[in-house]
Amino acid sequence: MKELTLDDLRSLMRLSAxxxxxxxLDGDIIDTTFKDLAYDSLxxxxxxxxxxxxxxxxxxxxxxxxxxxxxxVLDYVNERAAVN
Amino acid sequence: xxxxxxxxxxxxxxxxxxxxxxxxxxxLSGTRAIDTIRRFESGYYPVRVAGEARNFxxxxxxxxxxxxxxxxWTHMALVxxxxxxADAGVDPSALPEYxxxxxxxxxxxxxxxxxxxxxxxxxxxxxxxxAYQSIAWFYAxxxxxxxxxxxxxxxxxxVVAEQAGALxxxxxxxxxxxxxxxxxxxxxxEAPFSxxxxxxxxxxxxxxxxxxxxxxxxxxxTGANGYVAGEGGAILIVEDAASARARGAEKVYGVIAGHAxxxxxxxxxxxxxxxxxxxxxxxxxxxxAPGDVDVVFADAAGTPELDRAEAEVIAAVFGAHxxxxxxxxxxxxRLYAGGPSLDVATALLAMRDxxxxxxxGVAELVPDYEIDxxxxxPRPCRVRSALIIARGYGGFNAALVLRAPNSTATGGDR
Amino acid sequence: xxxxxxxxxxxxxxxxxxxxxKAFWELLTAGRTATxxxxxxxxxxxxxxxxxxxxxxxxxxxxxxxxxxxxxRAAQFAVVSTREALADSxxxxxxxxxxxxxxxxGSAVGCTMSLEEEYVVVSDSGRGWLVDSSYGVPHLYGHLVxxxxxxxxxxASGAEGQxxxxxxxxxxxxxxxxxxxxxxxxxxxxxVLAGATDAPISPITVACFDAxxxxxxxxxxxxxxxxxxxxxxNGFVLGEGAAVFVLEDLERARRREAxxxxxxxxxxxxxxxxxxxxxxxxxxxxxEAIRVALDQxxxxxxxxxxxxxxxxGTKQNDRHETAAFKRSLGEHAYxxxxxxxxxxxxxxxxxxxxxxxxxxxxxxxxxxxxxxxxLETPDPECDxxxxxxxxxxxxxxxxxxxxxxxxxxxxAMVLTAPGLEVA
Numbered sequence: 001m002k003e004l005t006l007d008d009l010r011s012l013m014r015l016s017a018x019x020x021x022x023x024x025l026d027g028d029i030i031d032t033t034f035k036d037l038a039y040d041s042l043x044x045x046x047x048x049x050x051x052x053x054x055x056x057x058x059x060x061x062x063x064x065x066x067x068x069x070x071x072x073v074l075d076y077v078n079e080r081a082a083v084n
Numbered sequence: 085x086x087x088x089x090x091x092x093x094x095x096x097x098x099x100x101x102x103x104x105x106x107x108x109x110x111x112l113s114g115t116r117a118i119d120t121i122r123r124f125e126s127g128y129y130p131v132r133v134a135g136e137a138r139n140f141x142x143x144x145x146x147x148x149x150x151x152x153x154x155x156x157w158t159h160m161a162l163v164x165x166x167x168x169x170a171d172a173g174v175d176p177s178a179l180p181e182y183x184x185x186x187x188x189x190x191x192x193x194x195x196x197x198x199x200x201x202x203x204x205x206x207x208x209x210x211x212x213x214x215a216y217q218s219i220a221w222f223y224a225x226x227x228x229x230x231x232x233x234x235x236x237x238x239x240x241x242x243v244v245a246e247q248a249g250a251l252x253x254x255x256x257x258x259x260x261x262x263x264x265x266x267x268x269x270x271x272x273x274e275a276p277f278s279x280x281x282x283x284x285x286x287x288x289x290x291x292x293x294x295x296x297x298x299x300x301x302x303x304x305x306t307g308a309n310g311y312v313a314g315e316g317g318a319i320l321i322v323e324d325a326a327s328a329r330a331r332g333a334e335k336v337y338g339v340i341a342g343h344a345x346x347x348x349x350x351x352x353x354x355x356x357x358x359x360x361x362x363x364x365x366x367x368x369x370x371x372x373a374p375g376d377v378d379v380v381f382a383d384a385a386g387t388p389e390l391d392r393a394e395a396e397v398i399a400a401v402f403g404a405h406x407x408x409x410x411x412x413x414x415x416x417x418r419l420y421a422g423g424p425s426l427d428v429a430t431a432l433l434a435m436r437d438x439x440x441x442x443x444x445g446v447a448e449l450v451p452d453y454e455i456d457x458x459x460x461x462p463r464p465c466r467v468r469s470a471l472i473i474a475r476g477y478g479g480f481n482a483a484l485v486l487r488a489p490n491s492t493a494t495g496g497d498r
Numbered sequence: 499x500x501x502x503x504x505x506x507x508x509x510x511x512x513x514x515x516x517x518x519x520k521a522f523w524e525l526l527t528a529g530r531t532a533t534x535x536x537x538x539x540x541x542x543x544x545x546x547x548x549x550x551x552x553x554x555x556x557x558x559x560x561x562x563x564x565x566x567x568x569x570x571r572a573a574q575f576a577v578v579s580t581r582e583a584l585a586d587s588x589x590x591x592x593x594x595x596x597x598x599x600x601x602x603x604g605s606a607v608g609c610t611m612s613l614e615e616e617y618v619v620v621s622d623s624g625r626g627w628l629v630d631s632s633y634g635v636p637h638l639y640g641h642l643v644x645x646x647x648x649x650x651x652x653x654a655s656g657a658e659g660q661x662x663x664x665x666x667x668x669x670x671x672x673x674x675x676x677x678x679x680x681x682x683x684x685x686x687x688x689x690v691l692a693g694a695t696d697a698p699i700s701p702i703t704v705a706c707f708d709a710x711x712x713x714x715x716x717x718x719x720x721x722x723x724x725x726x727x728x729x730x731x732n733g734f735v736l737g738e739g740a741a742v743f744v745l746e747d748l749e750r751a752r753r754r755e756a757x758x759x760x761x762x763x764x765x766x767x768x769x770x771x772x773x774x775x776x777x778x779x780x781x782x783x784x785x786e787a788i789r790v791a792l793d794q795x796x797x798x799x800x801x802x803x804x805x806x807x808x809x810x811g812t813k814q815n816d817r818h819e820t821a822a823f824k825r826s827l828g829e830h831a832y833x834x835x836x837x838x839x840x841x842x843x844x845x846x847x848x849x850x851x852x853x854x855x856x857x858x859x860x861x862x863x864x865x866x867x868x869x870x871x872x873l874e875t876p877d878p879e880c881d882x883x884x885x886x887x888x889x890x891x892x893x894x895x896x897x898x899x900x901x902x903x904x905x906x907x908x909x910a911m912v913l914t915a916p917g918l919e920v921a
Binding site (some may be wrong): 129192199209211218228241259280284287288353361478 | 543544545561582596597601606607608613614616617618620621623624625627628629632633635636638639640641642643644645646648652653656657658659660661662663664665666667670673680684701702704705706707708709710712745756766767768769770771772773774775783786881903904905906907
């Protein structure tokens with residue numbers, strides 16, 4: 001399975017929650033929290049659900065709450081992908 | 085006693101144009117905005133024409149975050165609300181949060197969004213249904229999003245009575261003002277076009293299957309053969325007159341002077357339909373005699389039976405050819421919950437400019453319909469009061485009376 | 499403006515655990531739960547596979563074959579409830595002046611079940627974006643436009659006055675009763691059939707709550723899944739049903755010597771303007787709705803004898819609501835019994851607000867507070883008297899019933915014992 005890159009994640013985030021006019025998703029966001037990116041609970045759930053659908057990675061409820069930044073998501077998904 | 089509610093801001097998203105002025109000038113020029121459906125491949129359907137608001141794009145007009153989590157219907161309402169608030173010169177952040185309410189009408193909810201998610205469910209499985217289905221599809225989505233976006237924490241509501249619902253939203257706005265609010269975002273929009281949405285509409289048997297846009301929707305014509313649907317609507321800012329004055333509102337388009345709603349009995353009862361009663365009650369509440377009314381915006385269902393019923397009620401209440409009647413919706417199609425609020429917007433502009441917008445496409449009025457239909461060309465006319473009629477599928481009737489702000493009549497205070 | 503007083507003189511209920519107000523009240527006072535593994539469709543692939551379903555046979559309940567074909571399940575619930583309410587009120591159809599009779603019916607998701615079933619047919623199970631309209635059934639448009647539900651109630655009652663469907667998500671039921679009461683108070687109608695209905699136990703609704711993890715996944719123990727105010731609560735349990743009432747001008751009800759269950763004495767709704775699904779923990783806007791509803795009823799907070807809570811059993815709701823009660827009632831909140839019947843009949847979205855009005859009216863009638871089932875260990879942040887497990891016999895003169903819903907709607911209603919005189 002191919003690796004999830006930050007750019008993949010960016011496009012997935014755009015699909016999940018659109019783009020807030022005040023936030024530049026193309027900027028240096030890898031360690032910015034989703035909260036600071038103005039992601040509410042529904043946006044995070046939508047992103048987790050798209051990861052599952054499009055990348056086949058199931059993110060359990062209790063884990064989803066701990067993935068607070070794009071880096072955490074990339075690490076989690078790519079570790080799981082490596083095992084599969 | 086509260087002072088009569090006034091309308092101080094208009095936002096329009098319609099097939100005829102974006103914004104009240106674009107819609108108004110297209111309407112006065114008699115520009116038909118009905119065409120072959122382009123939102124999806126429609127050639128395959130028995131109904132192929134509609135009034136689409138093609139110039140409307142969400143991107144750049146709706147906050148980016150709201151686009152994926154709301155349906156097209158809500159997108160249009162959000163932009164129309166922006167327009168209406170700007171038109172009224174209202175800054176919501178400067179008004180008391182509990183004194184601003186939101187009451188919109190919906191008819192079919194988030195049709196396109198809902199079809200997309202239900203398709204995901206049935207073709208791929210439950211895990212493919214997205215997180216926003218729970219907040220985008222249901223009928224309350226638009227009111228909720230408007231309330232959140234503008235920080236309006238007063239009474240919020242959603243009414244559904246098919247085409248009659250938009251007038252009901254204004255009546256409910258009036259009640260909210262009576263209870264102490266100063267401003268209500270009211271009216272409605274509708275976006276009924278997805279393949280499944282259209283399929284549901286076709287089943288009512290009242291739509292025109294004529295594929296030529298010029299011939300498809302001809303209410304009161306000898307060739308009337310059904311209605312054409314449209315998308316869009318209008319959002320209206322309704323304020324307590326004294327509050328509007330106090331904040332220095334620059335424009336008052338008109339006064340909501342009377343409203344009534346009735347319901348037709350089941351056919352088997354043999355009792356008469358109730359539209360006439362709605363019209364009479366609304367006039368009585370406005371304190372107006374039929375002779376005081378300068379124009380009637382007709383429901384114009386477009387089927388012979390329903391057209392006849394409406395023409396007979398108008399002639400019975402106002403006398404044969406007793407009042408100018410118009411149906412500018414012949415240019416947009418019927419917008420369901422968005423339709424009558426657009427008619428209200430159009431009537432207010434007619435009041436402002438002393439000109440009646442035309443009905444298009446009626447070549448041969450049914451000879452025994454005793455109505456003075458304004459056809460093809462606008463008609464100069466001082467408008468001190470206007471009656472808007474709306475009927476909703478299944479027997480809903482509603483009538484709303486608007487009065488010009490400078491009119492000397494006192495109806496509307498209650 | 500001089501407002502008329504509004505009496506509730508007839509009750510009709512279809513709820514999980516039994517059809518009719520009698521079966522409903524027996525279930526509540528016994529503290530029984532009606533939640534089970536979903537039987538209405540194969541929910542094996544879903545996160546939450548449990549619901550509070552109605553054992554409802556429309557033919558047994560007196561609907562004709564033609565009515566059953568035409569009506570969505572939600573419409574069937576509403577019509578059966580309407581007939582029960584009219585019979586209970588003792589109103590003869592000839593007593594009703596059609597033009598002075600209205601309908602205000604609430605529903606959150608309308609005819610979703612039929613819309614989904616018919617979608618599957620015309621799309622051949624979701625094969626593509628374009629669907630085959632030639633397979634559309636004649637009543638499909640009525641399913642698309644939920645005002646058809648209010649129309650059915652109008653036909654069932656002969657109403658020819660104002661008829662409207664109210665759709666404010668999960669507060670639809672309370673809002674519809676509030677709306678109906680307003681029509682009587684202002685003089686637009688003398689009698690209103692008011693209530694709400696929803697039949698949301700279908701794949702698309704279950705899936706949409708799965709997606710946001712709002713419903714309980716306690717699939718191995720359905721009976722104990724709906725646990726409002728309990729530390730172990732993990733979401734609401736979907737339900738279905740309807741309640742419809744006869745509301746009438748109090749003077750009119752007294753003239754005809756009708757049995758009056760209670761008066762609708764106050765009603766208010768506010769928006770939280772915060773988030774479509776999220777709630778701030780402070781309960782501020784719900785508290786404001788409660789304050790205004792009590793004010794309208796001309797009652798002090800101390801007068802409240804029972805709070806019929808929204809109590810959905812989600813983490814955030816039960817805390818939000820507890821905070822709202824403390825904020826609006828002050829110390830009196832700690833002295834007032836609070837319970838959530840959703841612990842027993844689940845959360846039927848728009849219908850539940852009306853079903854809770856039925857429970858509130860019956861609490862006044864019978865002098866009994868229904869319990870909160872499944873409350874084993876309260877959440878430390880939920881520290882009021884939630885009447886765990888067992889119904890409590892005590893006179894109830896004033897009930898506060900509240901609701902909270904997606905879209906930010908916060909609604910409060912005050913019901914008072916008939917003839918309760920206040921300054």
